[in-house]
Amino acid sequence: MSKSTGVPSATANRSYRDVLRNKRVAGLLLGDLLANIGTGMIIVAMPVQTLRIHGRIPPAIAIGMVEAAPFILSTVVALGIGLGRVRIPPRTLLIADCVLRALTFTGLGLAAVTGRLSLSLLIGGLLLGAACRMAAAGSRRLLATSMAEEPERYGVNALLGLNGNVALYVLGPVAGGLLVAAGGPGVVLFADACGALLLLACVLRWVPRTGAHAETGTGTAEARTAGTAAPTDSADARQDESGWRILRRRPVAARLLVVVFFFNFLYMPIEVALPLYVQGTLHSGASGLGLLWGALGAGAIAGAALVNLMRGLPQRHLLVAIIGLWALCPIALAAVDDLTAAMIVFALGGLVWAPFTPVSYSFLQSGLRPSEQQPVVTLWTTGSALAAPLGLVAGGPLIQLTGTGTGLVVSGLLTLLLVPIAAVSVLKRGVR
Structure with missing residues (x-):
């Protein structure tokens, strides 16, 4: 396992086709896609629901x-x-998560269709x-x-990144826009x-209770030694070091977490602005918003395809380049007042954005032992996702x-100002 650069060789990383031959992985990825x-x-x-019930706020x-x-309780x-x-x-x-999400959103749906949904109840x-x-x-990522x-x-x-891009920004928004318009x-x-229920079914069907993967030929002792041992549901789940303590021993990974946090934080005002931008500047509604998210997802699909071709590129440099190129997207978006032009800009943004998450997680996981995977990946996911509520809370007053x-x-x-900070933090050599 590389310890100095986190740059996998072109022969070390397998293609999408090879990955999808693993039936268990393919089954979980299907559930992930449907849930997304x-x-x-x-x-x-x-946003459409909120604009209907926001009252005096x-x-x-x-x-x-x-x-x-x-994001708050989670x-x-x-x-x-x-x-x-x-x-x-x-x-x-x-x-x-699947059970709780299914029950709660069913309840919110009942309140909405009966006209009893208030802003406080929705929140x-x-x-x-x-x-x-x-x-x-x-x-999901660990499994x-x-x-x-x-x-x-x-x-x-x-x-996993491709799933998110296709589902969150193409299939989901387009279907959501149609459903909002119809019902x-x-x-x-x-x-x-x-x-959520479909993901639950896939987990129960494809994800084993233990790390045994006899049917797929994975999960061998050699793979576990390499750091891919599957988590188990056994009662003696290990109580090991905290994710924070592990990250402190890997300064490059810790610095990258800080960069990812601020990258996500500075993105969040865009999500607040977008519904108002579509409604005001573009003079459109839910369908226009769905098309705009769909354009982002279409670009992200192309970007995800490029991820498969960029397996041998230096991941640190790639991450810094992505930050700089994405920063141009909201600036360009602010300069256009036509839906078609806005879709082109957002599609280019998706093309740039798509590789960021898979590259950063692969870089992170390549330096972790099996026992370190859950605490560090969970802390990493939380630390980067924590930027979302903070960015949204700051984005509301800003917009x-x-x-x-x-x-x-x-x-x-x-975000442009983050580029030199990211370059110094991520490109600086050090023990992982």
Whole structure:
């Protein structure tokens, strides 16, 4: 395992086709895709729902509150796992998340279609229903990579990113826009609950309770030695070092976490601005918002395909380049007032954005021992995702005060300032 650069050789990392031959990994990836489609519908539906029930609260503030709600309680739960020493089996966490999400979103859907959904009830439901969200996100990645051999890990991370891009920004928003137009945003809440149930079925079918993968030929002793031993649901789950303590021994990974945090933080005002930008500047509605997210996803699909071709490139330099190129996207978006032009800009943004998550996670996991995977990946996922509620909370007042166009420019300019910081932090050599 490389210790100095985190740069895999072109022969070390296997292609998407090789990864998908593993039936267990393919089954979990299918469930992940279906669940993310439901979440992608929510991206379109919740701003529309919020604008209907925000009352006296300014629209930008209300959207920021609703967007931030799913992250708050889930951050507390995930930090408890990442910073503590208790190891909850990833499979158990993922099942709990599916059940909780399905029940909560069904309840919110019933309240919405009967006209009883208030802003406070929506925020409370999102807060509770996503309590395991961050921990489960890390669990999906851990389970998928643990069922694969080490040379397949890069491809698994890339396919997880491809799932997210296709579902969250193409299939989900397009389907969500159609459902909102046909039946209202409340119907989409039921769709998200169904997505959670489909993921639950795939987990129960394809993810084993133990690390035995006899049917697929993976999970061998050699693979476990390489750092791909599967998490188990055994009662004696290890209580080892905290993720924070492990990261302190790997300064490059710790510095990269800081960079990822601020990259995500500076992106979040865009999510607050986008519904208002579509409604005001582009003079469109839910369908326009869905098309814009769909354009981002279409670009991200192309970017994900490039990830498969970039297996041998230096990952550190690639991450810094992505940050700089993405920063230009919101600046360019603020300069256009036509839906078609905005879709082109957002598609190019998706093309640039797509490789960031799979490359950063593959870089991180390549330097971890099996016992370190869950605490570090959970802490990493939480630390990077923590930027979301903070960025949304900050983005609401920013967009309210500056307007959508200026807010988009500010987001892009601040991200540009992150480039030299990222270069110094990530390119600096040091012990992982």
